[in-house]
Amino acid sequence: MIVTGVDGSEAGVAAARWSARSAAQRGSALRVVHVMPAWACDPDESGPYAGVARWMRAGAQAVLDEAVTAVREEAPGAVVSSGRLPGDPRGALIAAAADAELLVVGNHGIGGFRGALLGSVALGVAGRAACPVAVVRDQAVPPRPELVLGVDDADIGAAPIEFAFAEAARTGAALIVVHATTNDVPAGSPHTAARAVAAARVRHPAVKVAELDVPGHPVDVLLDAASGAECLVVGSRGVGGLTGLLLGSVSHGVLHHAGCPVVVVPTSSGEAQEGR
Template sequence: MGVDGSRSALEAVSWAVREARLRRTGLRVVHVMSSWPLEAGEDTPHAEVGRWMREGAESTLEGALGRIREGGGDVEVTSELLPGGDPRRALIEAAADAGLLVVGSHGLGGFEGMLLGSVALGVAGHAPCPVAVVRRAPVQPRGRVVVGVDGSPAGADAVAFAFAEAEVRDAELHAVHAWSRPIVGCGPFALADAEEAAQRERRALAEALAGQGERHPDVKVVERLEYGHPVEALREASLEADLLVVGSRGRGDLKGLLLGSVSHSLLHHAACPVVVTPFPGRAPGRDEDRESAPRAASRRT
């Protein structure tokens, strides 16, 4: 996970520790800083400035590690200072063999009142693994995971990820499929047409979930067919959830987009942490990939 010393990042640290504990895996904590303070020697110009910057970066990492120690030491933690000018690129590269990348919703560089920072938005949909953006994490577990279902390839990976999350959390899985269409005509013909459309959407929801119940037989699934816009339906569902899972982009988004309009909006407005699974072909996101441990780092605690 990436940290920068902000309150949002420290809250994300606590969430990431609980997630690692649930998965029974390690946690790698990284902080991105400019390359030259890490590479500059003591006999170079501005050596004192470089030393001051390194000390500040190390203090940021130590603050995150202290937060982890407060929550208990039963998770193996490694930490590392990463050189790089753009933290988004550095975090994406660092996540090459990770099962999940965790970031806070906004960092030290964000404007006051911003709902989502540039780093969180920049890594979601671009990273080679699912990305968790932590904002408004529930103090007490609610026992519910929500997944947005749209029948797209990205949505299929989101469903698989959500089933696995519900299983390790011993939580209910609420599968939400929102749909809307204009009703042409009036009277009994319009009603019959609307009911036929609802049946098609209900079948689409069932097909999207097919097979996952056999892989995760202990997960209780609540199928929710909502008439309306998916952003509003999923935002409402997130009010009572521990986690919301969505694909990076769905059926209605323009080809070439890495982050779709629904996932983009929910990163700003969901009432719980959001996981965005990558578009198929970019990354691992299925159950077997989620078991991989983070790569080795430079410090342990």
């Protein structure tokens, strides 16, 4: 199942449409949810704020109805359900996606601050959910049929690599594996993810793959490579990640600045060891 959080913003509707396409490609059910304050979810009409709560529930249903309509327009055969969730949006979405294969959110919500590059909900769930998190931006022009996978000299593990290959196999898109190099690690040098990439190529022989070594800072390299692509896939940690942080600096940077949807695939230290 794919879980999508919506809030009535344009980014939320874009996330719902992206989720619909992904669900159709995967043959997965889609759950569209809207998070609201717990006190407003209570249908008790005796409280002092019963009228406000009723108004908020009606607004929540309108948001859900709009998103479900967008899903059905995008994927008429999609199996879709919807519902309200009580609580803080970040915690509620993470809990709702505990058993999901993918959590999808828009890059900005209605409450976003002017000038901010990424909404607090998107930043709050990426790297913290148990499943991959897709942060969706509405693209003004149709993307080229390519997925970009970012690898570097940190051990991102096998999960992001397998996700990217499986996604390319489902969609028929080409996969561009981009390794950012520095002066300390010249182009063409073996990198930590090379073995996992080679193994994934064997498992997915139909995927058209190009592997690129590109000099420069990983964030700049990945943003340039993913410009106009369908999607950018990164691990939750990468070069520059600090011990104890749930989201590495590279993942954080591309989430803020990428012009295409970004999928952050969680990587635990144990999983990373297995992916070597």
